[in-house]
Every structure is written in C-alpha cells, then in structure tokens.
Amino acid sequence: MDAREAEFNDFVASRSGALLRTAYLLTGDHHHAEDLLQVALVEAARRWEKLDEPEAYVRRVLYTRNISRWRKRHLDEVSxxxxxxxxxxxxxxxxxxxxxxxxxxxxxxxxxxxxxxxxxxxxxxxxxxxxxxxxxxxxxxxxxxxxxxxxxxxxxxxxxxxxx
CATH class of the missing domain: 1.10.10.10 (Winged helix-like DNA-binding domain superfamily/Winged helix DNA-binding domain)
Structure with a gap:
C-alpha cells in the first residue's frame, strides 16, 4: 500500500461517521445515505491525488448527488x-x-x-x-x-x- 492509499484509508476511517450523518440528514434514509456516501467516497478515491481539501470535496459530492436525485424525481418524492x-x-x-x-x-x-x-x-x-x-x-x-x-x-x- 502506497502513502496516498494509506492517506485515503485514514481519511475514510476518521471521517466516515460524520459524513454518513450528513448523508442521512440529506436523504432521510439509512440505506440511501450509505449508498450516497459510498458514491462520494468512490469519486474522491478516483481524484485523491488532486484533492487539496478531501472532506470539502466529498461533502460537495454528497450535496450534488443528492440534488441530482430530486431533480430526477421532479420534486415529487413520497415521504x-x-x-x-x-x-x-x-x-x-x-x-x-x-x-x-x-x-x-x-x-x-x-x-x-x-x-x-x-x-x-x-x-x-x-x-x-x-x-x-x-x-x-x-x-x-x-x-x-x-x-x-x-x-x-x-x-x-x-x-x-x-x-x-
């Protein structure tokens, strides 16, 4: 395992709890929150070498992916x-x-x-x-x-x- 991979693993281990809470608040569903966070972390992993502020990047992915969800559903989500x-x-x-x-x-x-x-x-x-x-x-x-x-x-x- 190289240094950047170890850095990413440390980031995931230390920040996943807080990021998952945000994803849950955004989605209102534990399963959707986990899926949303996983997508955000995959995107971060792909760009890890270029990221100056990884947490800000992951949070932005959480927000924008969640927004894409409501755009696709035409704002008619059922509670x-x-x-x-x-x-x-x-x-x-x-x-x-x-x-x-x-x-x-x-x-x-x-x-x-x-x-x-x-x-x-x-x-x-x-x-x-x-x-x-x-x-x-x-x-x-x-x-x-x-x-x-x-x-x-x-x-x-x-x-x-x-x-x-």
Whole structure:
C-alpha cells in the first residue's frame, strides 16, 4: 500500500461517521445515505491525488448527488414516514424523532438546503455555490421549507420561529 492509499484509508476511517450523518440528514434514509456516501467516497478515491481539501470535496459530492436525485424525481418524492403519525411527548429523544419526521416531510431540495444551512452551518451564498443555485433560490426554498414545516409539523413551531 502506497502513502496516498494509506492517506485515503485514514481519511475514510476518521471521517466516515460524520459524513454518513450528513448523508442521512440529506436523504432521510439509512440505506440511501450509505449508498450516497459510498458514491462520494468512490469519486474522491478516483481524484485523491488532486484533492487539496478531501472532506470539502466529498461533502460537495454528497450535496450534488443528492440534488441530482430530486431533480430526477421532479420534486415529487413520497415521504417514508406516515404524515398522520402523532407527535411524541417525551423531551430530547422525542424532539429528535420529531425533527427526523419533519425533515422527511420536506422535498429533497428543501431538506438538502436546510441541512446545509442549519446543520452544516453554511451561509446562503455557500449553500448556493455548493448546489449550483442562486442565493435567491436558497432563500426562497428555505422560506418554503419553513412554511411547509409550519403546516405539517406544528409541534416544531418554537424551533421554526427561531430561524424563519
């Protein structure tokens, strides 16, 4: 094994957990997240020698491949969760489940933008560049996502109010 291959293996071992969490938030499904991360890592491996910032590159592949998924599906993705499922009532664990359910109620585009803005802490400009869309589109999709959450996940009103 040469030095670059060892470097790539170390990168995968040390960063896969965090990258998989991001992929899960983007897709809302563990299997899709694993597939998405695998595709991103394969692309990174092919270009490893040329990458100055491998994690930034892998994250961009995660975002763009996920965006390609919603473009192909014409934004009509069906949620994997039952929209009529009652909200949980116990504190932190239930809030996490509620957030997961709420994210699942968004389109892939909306979920991706919210993950980039509020989980990855990217600015509107950085989010637009990562996805190849304008800052204005990021703002309008964010607004639409929060509006959708207000109507479909009213139990999150306190959290949404802080960001919208």
């Amino acid at each position: 994997l969760l039952d929209h009529d499922r009652p909200a949980s009532s116990a504190a932190d664990h239930d809030l996490r489940l509620t957030l997961e359910q709420a994210l699942a109620r968004l389109t892939v585009k909306q979920r991706t933008i919210l993950v980039l803005r509020y989980f990855e802490d990217l600015t509107e400009e950085q989010t637009g560049r990562a996805l190849g869309i304008s800052r204005g589109t990021v703002k309008s999709v964010t607004r639409q996502a929060f509006e959708r959450l207000r109507t479909r996940a009213p139990e999150l009103a306190d959290l949404i109010g802080a960001h919208a």
